[in-house]
Amino acid sequence: MSGPAAAPHDASQTANEHTEEHHMTSTELPDPATWFGGRPRIMFVHAHPDDETITTGGTLAALAAAGQEPLLVTLTRGERGEVVDGPFHHLQGTDALAPHRQGELAAALFMLGIERHVFLGVEPARADGAPPVIYEDSGMVWGPDGRAAAAPDASPDALTRAPAVEALNDLLSAAHGAGAQGIVSYDDGGGYGHPDHVFAHRIARAVAAALGLPFWEIVAEDDPALLAATGLGASEEAVSADAAGAIPIEVHGIEHWLDRKTAALRSHATQLTVDGDDIVHVGGQRQPISRREAFRLRPLATDAAEQAE
Ligand SMILES: [Zn+2]
Secondary structure (H helix, E strand, O other), rough: OOOOOOOOHHHHHHHHHHHHHHHOOOOEEEEEEEEHHHHOOOOEOOOOOHHHHHHHHHHHHHHHOOOOOEEEEEEEOOOOOOOOOOOOHHHHHOOOOHHHHHHHHHHHHHHHHOOOEEEOOOOOOOOOOOOOOEEEEEEEEEEOOOOEEEEOOOOOOEHHOHHHHHHHHHHHHHHHHOOOOOEEEEOOOOOOOOHHHHHHHHHHHHHHHHHOOOEEEEEEOOOOHHOOOOOOOOOOOOEEEOOOOOOOOEEEHHHHHHHHHHHHHHOOOOOOEEOOOEEOOOOOOEEEEOOOOOOOOOHHHHHHHHHHH
């Protein structure tokens, strides 16, 4: 992928993007340095490998390219997920799946330019003095309401069976040690109900409250507030009120970083395939690759966010 100018590619990429920004207006190219209140060290808390890319990959790539310092904490290694038909299908249900998915995640983060990544339970995302622990994927089943529900056979080592205080302390250590200035995770419903996502919301939001940091929840593509912002999504300035008219959302147009997001998605080959502009999930469900990513600052943290500035 290297071009004729043989400078180290990360450095030249950054330099080129900075040059472009100077020649383009902010309406053409969003400035990620202004996202999340201009705070450079945002900690993203995701449940499984691939979640970081599907829901926040463009934002992560943009922040990294802009010289910000996003940090990713992944809670599990996706041990319970199904495997796409193909060369790695035999890994499903085996102990070899977790290390394989760790490798896929590493490749995805390379594509996104993310260098700061830890798994929960491992230093520095482990409370002082405790030996490392692996929090496993809790698994899920589809409920009658079309939302994910807890799997009846979650392993004893599953994230949702671990003492919540232990996982909470580990995440607190990660945030404190990294000097996080804000936290991003799912909404209270975990986006679509997966118990690991709901758990991620709880501990991420609790850590934000404990440290007095702003907490942003990821806004789903079909959220009424985001739909209302349609047409504004190309600009980082796009903000819309939610259905109650009270809580603004921040919409990131990530078109400029879409290639990186797509390359990162392709790295998660045991979980999904990329078909044109769509993600095809292991169960066959199609989902367009989002060209915008939206975040809602939760009100309990608003005062802390303002006071910290
Ligand atoms: Zn997930």
